[in-house]
Structure formats: structure tokens, C-alpha cells
Amino acid sequence: MSLVFILLIITLILPLLSYLGYFSRVPRLDNAISLANVALALYLYEFIPYAGPFYVDFTTWVFILMVTSIHLLSQVYSKSYFRNQEIWIGENLFNLLLALFTTSMLFSLEINNLGLMWVGIEATTISSALLLMTEKTETSAEATWRYIVIVSAGVTFAFISIILIYYSIGTLQISSILAMKAVPTLTLNVAVAIALIGFGTKVGVFPVHTWLPDAHSEAPSPISAMFSGVLLPTALYVLYRIYEIDPLRDLFVWAGVISVIAASLFLGYQTRYKRMFAYSTMENMNIALVGMAVGGQYGLIGALLLLLSHSFGKAGAFYSSGSILRYTGNKMIDGVRGLWKSMPETSSALLLSSFAVTGTPPFGTFFGEFLIFYSLFTVHYYAQLVLLLFFVMAAFISVNYNITKMVFHGEAEKNGEEEPVMSGLALLSSAIPLLIGIIYVVVTIGAL
């Protein structure tokens, strides 16, 4: 048994340990354990690529890093978020589900078997369903139910794809499938197309995205951050692994472009800020889908860069939205005004993160999107490129217009102090994409 195998097992166990650490007398032991998991994930870079019972290459590593970091952030944030509020399912169960949710995501990322990956994706649905309902309201119950039904139906559909892959290749082990270089047959084409619809439900591909805004807007903010930042990318990763077997590039690129167009149109008339960020997530996921579909030196790297920066940026966006919601009690964009006076730190985090998720230079997302656009250019997908450019711009305007309205317009009474942990975390998460962008520029210039 190799060291890396043991380390990967440990990454799966650590979230559960951090749940147990919550009971210990040592203060903040749970957060420390989660932090250790992030460090472990970073250390895994030494061992990639690895193929055994688990399959980890550079792409996987980026995703593992994302999941562990956002878990840490959300874990810390939820402590403050729920300080003055009762959790309907109980704090204990909440923490357990959070740990299981993280473990199941890590499991689906790391395992070297498409069937078990599918199991992992289903497990994320189970473990996260009740997390959505932490604030027990009529709307959140409805959103949870829609999430369960739509996503389960979609992922069940994806199982047909797994069956067809097994039927035509005879194995589900990712490393051997990739090594085999399967000849694209019609069966495989069908399997990959079905996977686009099936797993696409969880990624937020256009006609099957409908659960996404409901779940994101009704979940408590730390959970919204997990959903948007890492759950959707995990599903995208699984979709990417299936796509690699038989790249139907045209289909995937068009699906991504159309979803971006749809998301950008929906963004135009949103009246609730968390819902707006949900559509922004859909937009970003589909840009990443386009990047992964084009692949190669620019497309894939661009997608990874975009996803990594976006996960932190969107976490920041939801953390600051959570603080605002706690502070003002209003979900509407029009109901929140003059934040820069009443909540200076949170509003700067909100502004930063809104820039981060819409791809403003010099945030990491900008370079990611830029690389993806460039990759489209290299494969001569001009129509798709023009459409993407136009609608990404439109989305940029809608989001930032609304956010600047919330921050700078109007006056607001200062009726309390900001929660320092919450605003600090929001600020931290939204600054990381900036950091990523700068590191990327430095590294690229250094390489030149």
C-alpha cells in the first residue's frame, strides 16, 4: 500500500474527524483538522499523477484543493452564522451532514471508478438535501424538495450513461479507460450525451438547471457557498471524466454556450441578490464547461483557473450576502441600500467578490475566462466565441450594476456592528481570487 493511497484515504477521513473534533474540549479543534486537510491536499501535489484504487492527476488535485478549502471556510463561517439562530435539524446533525457532504464530494473526485463516482454524486445529494433546510421555512422546504427530485432524476438518468459505458468498454476504471483510448462508437456517443443531460442537471446546464437558483437562494449562506463553490464543480469534474472517453466537442461547447446565454438573460431581471449570484454560478460553470470541452493547453487550464478562483470568489459573495441578510433581514436587491456606510467591511467584500465572479481583471477568473476564449479562438469556434463574449459582458453588467446599487446608492441607518468573523471571512475569500490572478500573472511572466 503506497503512501499516496493512505494520504488519500486520510483526506476522506479528516472531514469526519473534524466533526468529532467539534465535541472535544480543545477549542477549535474541528477547524484545525479541516485546516490540516487543506495542507494535506496541498501536499498531495507531490504525488500526482497517481492511479490505483484512486485516480488523481493535476485536474483532480485542483478540485480536491477547492473542496477542502471551501469546507474549511464554510465550517468556520457557519459557527458565526448560526450563533444567534437555532438550526432546525440541530447543530449536531448539521455538522455531521456537512462532514459527510465534504467526504462524499472528495470521494467522487478521487475514486478511480465511474460507477462509484456516480454513487458519490448521489451521496452528495443525500447528504446536502437536509443542509438546505436548515432555516425551516415554507420556501426552503419547497426548494429542498425540488433539489431532491430534479437532481435525483437527472443523476438517475446519468446512470444509463454509466451502464452504456460499461456495456461498450467493459470496464469502469477511469485510468484503464483513458489508457485504452476507446474508439468512439455510437453507443459511446449516446452515453456521453446522456451524461451531459444527467450530470448536467447537477452542473446547471440550461434546460435542466431549474433547481439551482432555488437551492442557492434558500440555503443558508455557508451551504450556498459549498454548493456554488465546490458541489457544482465536482459534478462538472465527473462530467469531464466521461467527456474524456469520447469528446463530443461540438455538443458540449454548444450546450455550454447556450446555458451561458440563458443564465445571462435570467440575470437581467433578478430581484433577489442570492438568486442573482446563483445564476452567476450557472454562468461560470458553463464557461468552465466550454473550456473543458475545448480542452488542451488553454481550455483546460483556463477552466481550472476559473473554477478555482470562482469557488473562492463565490464563497465570498455568499458569505457577504449572508451577513447582509442577517443584518438587514431583506432578500431583495431593492431593499438593501447604502451598505458602504452601514457595513463597510462586508460591503467591500461584496464588491470584491462580485468583481471576482464576473471576471474582472486582474482577478483569477478573468485570466481563466480569457484563456477559455483564446482556446475557442484556436479551434476556430468564432460564432460561439462572439456569443460568449457578448453574454458574459451582459452578465458582468447586470451583476455589478445591482451590487453597486446595493453598496453605494441611498442611505442606511447603522443599527448594529458587523460580525467580525463573518465579514473577515468574506473579505478573505473574495481576496483569494485576486491573489490567484496575481500569482498567475507573475508565474506566466516568469515563464516567458
Added chain:
Amino acid sequence: MVGIEYITLIETLLQYFFVVGLSPLFAGIFHRAKSIIESKKGPSIFQPYYDLAKLLKKETLKPSGSGIIFIYAPYVAFGIYSLISIIIPVLIPAPIYFTASADFLGGAIMFSLAAFVKVAAAMGSNSNYSALGVSRMLSFNFLSEGTLITVFFAVSLITATNNPYTTNHFLAANPLQNISIVHIFSTLAFFMLFLYETGKLPLESAGLQELGMIDEAANYEYSGKLLAINKWNSYIKQYLLGSVLLNVFLVPWGLSAASPWFLLDIPVMFAKWLLLIGIVLVVETTLAKLRLFRVLDYLATAFTFSILFLIFTEVIV
């Protein structure tokens, strides 16, 4: 050759007069059997004939404002049913004179035509009750006629021809085809349709209550001779549909077209009808009447089954 044509002529005449002459008898047998099951004595099995004779003697009243269609429609419908009765295999399992006039689909369309004539006449009678019944009838017929046509399609798919005689021969020769999915489900659908068209429970369109009245409403303004013909029409229709159900769907065996043996077809048809009457009686005594708006659900079920399995068969084969 002359001899064969001679036999065909006899067969044609036999079939025609059998259908037209004896169709009220089967209705009579049914009513008698039903009464016995309900522990009543019941009317004689010849009661439909007595009714017809009585009505034929009575005066015919024509509602004011009713047009020419009202008077002639029963005769036209009688003609149409007469033609159908020598087109489809309801007694003799071999082609006779007039058989070439239409195929299965043509037969189905002629049933629709007769229904249309009846509707037109009822609308011409200027009565509110008739209009009520007609509107009910039409709102249900869009499903029942669709089912009728798809059922015939389903049957013709098996033999790849639209000729009812070929189908009958094929099914009689290949017993295994009788348990193919498409055949089972189209039989079921056609049986449901038969119950609807002849106004049996759980639909009961024959009753005279306004709430559930469907078919009888179209006859509401008729009296005397015209009513007699209308009633006769419905007896013939019941016999025709029932015989198609028996000869093409349920029990395609037992009929013969050879020279002296075709006379045996008469007792065989009686036996088959007794079987059908038995089945219908079981249905009638076990099911309760559906509410009027449920009739649509009932027909939709029949339609769904017929068309679903029709298309699946197309995919599977």
C-alpha cells in the same frame, strides 16, 4: 365455376339476412340472461322483435322545425350498416360479394359515417335533449373513433395487410400470434370500445336518465316507424362490432367457407355470441357505473393502450 359463384351468392345472402334478421335476437338473449342473473324472470328473448313490430305499426310524429335529414337519416344509416354487414367477416370467413368495397379502415370509416348521420339527424330534431346527447357523444367520440382506427391498424400490422379476412385466416392458422402483446392489448382496447359503443356498463349510455344519457338522447324525438329503424340500426351495430371482436380478436377459429359446411357457421356464431354475452354479463354485474365525466378517462385508457402497443410493436418487430 358457376357452382362456386352460386355458393358465394348464397353465402352473401345468408350473411346479410343473418345479420339483419337475427341481430335483435342477440340483444333479446342478452336482456333475458341479464334478468335471470338479477333473479328476475325477464322478457322473452324475442322481445326486441315484438318491440320493433309494435313500433312499426305506430304513428310517426315529426317534431316541428325538423328537416328532411331527420326523416331520411335512419334509412341512410340502415343502408350503411347493411353494407358493412357484407364487407367484414361477421359470419362467413371468406370473401363474398361486396367484400371488395372496403377494407378494415373503410369499415371503421363507415361506422363513423353512420354515427355522423345519426348526429346530424339528432341535431336536426330541434330538441334540447338531443343536442345535449349529441354534444356528449361528440366529446367522447374523438377518443372512441381514434381507438377504433388504431385498433384496426394494430391488427393489420400483424399481417401487414388491411384485409380483415386475411387477418382472420392468419390468426386462426397461427395460434401463438393470439398471445402477442399487440394483439392482447388491441383486443382489450376493442373490448372496452365495444362496451362503450353498445352502451353497456360501466358506461350505460342506453339508460333514459338525463344525467347519464348519451346514445338514447339522439333517439329522443323519434317515434313510430323511424324509431323502429333506429333501434334496429343499433341492434345491427352491436352485432357487427361484437362479431368483429369475436372473429378477429377473441376467437378467430371455427368458421368455415367450404360448400356445405358454411351452414355450420350459424351455430358456431351463436356459440361465440353466447361466450361474448357471458363475458359482458360478468363485466356488467361486477362493475359500477362510471360518472359521466369519467367516460372520457375510460376511453382515454383504451386509446392509450391501443396506440402505445401499436407503436411499440412497430419498434420491436
Added chain:
Amino acid sequence: MSTFVEELLFPLSSLILVTAFYMQGQEFIRPMIRGQLVQSILLAVISVMMGIITGDAASIILAALLVVLRGFLITYFLEKGIMKSQVHLHEKHVSVAYLFLISLIFVLTAVLIVYSVVFSGIRTESITGNQGILVFPLALFFQGLFLIASRRTTYAQIMGYIEEENAIVLFAVFLLPIPLLIEASVFLDVLALVVISSVVVVEKFTHERVVELRG
């Protein structure tokens, strides 16, 4: 023997579809649960028959699992949920004719597209030797989807979900050797149980449009 069994597969599969339509047409919840029970047992019978055809003992185990988990456990959980609510649960305004016709259009379009465009091109054959039998799982799957989409009650939607699972199992039974399947199927059942119990906790009977979740 095995050809006879293969012949029987078609009527049995179509009976599964009949149960699906039965569930689609029901107003009351309890008959729907019974329909689900019958459907699962038919599935188990088909699994046994495939075991006879392929000579694979594992499909007998699968059948046993199907009966125990779907036939018994899920039915028990669902019925228990009804007991709790203490009413003769039913959904109002279920128009059978309308639902059947729409479902017919939906299922047929979906199946014909998927089947004629996609599966007719797959030249390899399934275990039964007749590619056509895959029509039934596909139709069942889309019927399940339609059941979820067309109904407003939690129970009906769960039933649609279970129907989808059944479709997947049926699909795999016709196409694959068994081992992978048992795990997957058991897992699906566990998922269904969790979904059900979480819903019983929620006790949200119907699902209507919500203003806050629009757009």
C-alpha cells in the same frame, strides 16, 4: 425452455408499463403505492427469468433484494407516512384522460426519438438477443419523469422517482451482467428510503408554485 421464457419477457415488460400508467391515473395515494409494489414484484420476476436465460445465479439474489427492499421496505415506509397524516390522501383535479394523452405524447415522442435515432444504430445485441425489448425500460423511465412533472403531491413524485429507478434496473437487467447492478440497485433503494424519510419529516404534502422561487 429459454425461448419460451424470452417470449414471456415481452408480456411481462408490458405489464410493468401498464402498472406505470395505472399509477399515473390514480388520484388516491394508497393505490399508487400498491401499483409500485406490483411493479417491483414484476421486476423481480423478470430478473429471475433473465437469470434462467443467462444462467446467472446473481440475478436471483437481485430478485430477492428487489422484493425485500422495494416490495416490502419502501411500501412499508410509504404506508407508514400515510398513517401519520391520518387522512384518506388524494390529489385533487387529476384528469386521467388529459394526463394519459399528454403522457402518451411525451413518452412516445421521447421513446421514438431516443430509440429510432439512437438505439437502432447500436448494432450489438442485448442479452435477450432482441434489441427491441429496451423500449420498455426507456418508456418506463420517461413515464416516471412525466409522473414527477405532472403531479403536485410529494408521494406521487416519490412514486415517479421509484419508477425511474425501476426503469434503470430493468434497463440494466436486459443489458448487463449482474454484479455491478446489485450494488447500484441497493444503493438506489437506500437513497429512496432517505428521500422518503426526509420527506415524511418535512410533511409537505403538495408542491405549488412559490412566488419567491420564480425566474
